[in-house]
Amino acid sequence: MKLIQLTAITAAVLASTAALAADPVIVIDGNDAVVYEAEPVAVAYQADAGYAYNADAGVLRNTTGAVVGGTKTFFQTVTHPAAISAEAGTLGYGANIAWGLNDKTEIQAGWAGGDAAELFGGDFDANDVNYDVDTDFSNPYLGVQLRPMANWFTVGAGIIVPDNEITATANSRDAGPNGYYPVDGKKYFVSTPGAGADFDPTRGDLTNVGSVSADLEHRNKLAPYATIGFRPNITNNFGLFGELGAAYMGKTTATVNATGANGAAAEAQIKKELEDEKFLEWLPIVKVGATYRF
CATH class of the missing domain: 2.40.160.170 (Porin)
Structure with missing residues (x-):
């Protein structure tokens, strides 16, 4: 029973994290209902690189x-x-x-x-x-x-x-x-x-x-x-x-x-x-x- 409970908890947390949802996850074990809050996961994005210096063109940066x-x-x-x-x-x-x-x-x-x-x-x-x-x-x-x-x-x-x-x-x-x-x-x-x-x-x-x-x-x-x-x-x-x-x-x-x-x-x-x-x-x-x- 404990193994089933842990598996259900893990699946719920992963599902809520992937969907970026802030709603609580409810897991029912027999007569007990346990509420778990999904923690948001920070996602890093990498910005596109700006214009590199061109020795011929002589323009150092893009200011568009x-x-x-x-x-x-x-x-x-x-x-x-x-x-x-x-x-x-x-x-x-x-x-x-x-x-x-x-x-x-x-x-x-x-x-x-x-x-x-x-x-x-x-x-x-x-x-x-x-x-x-x-x-x-x-x-x-x-x-x-x-x-x-x-x-x-x-x-x-x-x-x-x-x-x-x-x-x-x-x-x-x-x-x-x-x-x-x-x-x-x-x-x-x-x-x-x-x-x-x-x-x-x-x-x-x-x-x-x-x-x-x-x-x-x-x-x-x-x-x-x-x-x-x-x-x-x-x-x-x-x-x-x-x-x-x-x-x-x-x-x-x-x-x-x-x-x-x-x-x-x-x-x-x-x-x-x-x-x-x-x-x-x-x-x-x-x-x-x-x-x-x-």
């Missing part, structure tokens, strides 16, 4: 859960980015923070600014007039960096919020008394030209046009950009990068100031020529930098 997860997870991810970078280029000097979504995708937020003209030569030509450029840039941006083949090659796209000050100062052709600005097929001489100067009043040439400068402002308040580049890793934490691309800044508004007795006659035509230049609607992006990955 931050996008679809709760507020706490999102906050933890924002305050623990995948990488930080320092950069220098045609947008200026700056830095960005990146969050890895997977081994091929990062979200970047950054800023670049300052006197970018020092980095790219600081001059351009518009309708045969050469201009020196001074800049004071401020270019915050938000974008996505893709590694389509999960290697060093990258493709980027995003939006810049430009707040850039650009001053262009015209350089006259020739030196001395025969210096002039070629504008719309005419010559605007800095002073009264000397003997042998190519001065023709019949076509509208003028004298006594002094310094010429223009303040340029792009009309786009949001500028889309696209880049291609490379991001090799030097160690598990450190890497370098380079990018080429362009941002569409929109039409240019030019405010021209020309000094001298006949300076005002040149201002309207120079303004038109600058605002008609298509290449001034685009800001080339050339940048290099270094990255530290966490």
Whole structure:
């Protein structure tokens, strides 16, 4: 009888444990009823492994859960980015923070600014007039960096919020008394030209046009950009990068100031020529930098 009782008890406990039930088990032995509580058994589950570090891709962890997860997870991810970078280029000097979504995708937020003209030569030509450029840039941006083949090659796209000050100062052709600005097929001489100067009043040439400068402002308040580049890793934490691309800044508004007795006659035509230049609607992006990955 004892053997039957023990066998029944054991079977009841095992059955209740397998079903994860909290109901009591009742075993009847003759006239006696004995109640036994089933004890819950802890079951261990093994979590799936996260993304392993890929030396080529350079993404250390999967943070996709931050996008679809709760507020706490999102906050933890924002305050623990995948990488930080320092950069220098045609947008200026700056830095960005990146969050890895997977081994091929990062979200970047950054800023670049300052006197970018020092980095790219600081001059351009518009309708045969050469201009020196001074800049004071401020270019915050938000974008996505893709590694389509999960290697060093990258493709980027995003939006810049430009707040850039650009001053262009015209350089006259020739030196001395025969210096002039070629504008719309005419010559605007800095002073009264000397003997042998190519001065023709019949076509509208003028004298006594002094310094010429223009303040340029792009009309786009949001500028889309696209880049291609490379991001090799030097160690598990450190890497370098380079990018080429362009941002569409929109039409240019030019405010021209020309000094001298006949300076005002040149201002309207120079303004038109600058605002008609298509290449001034685009800001080339050339940048290099270094990255530290966490």
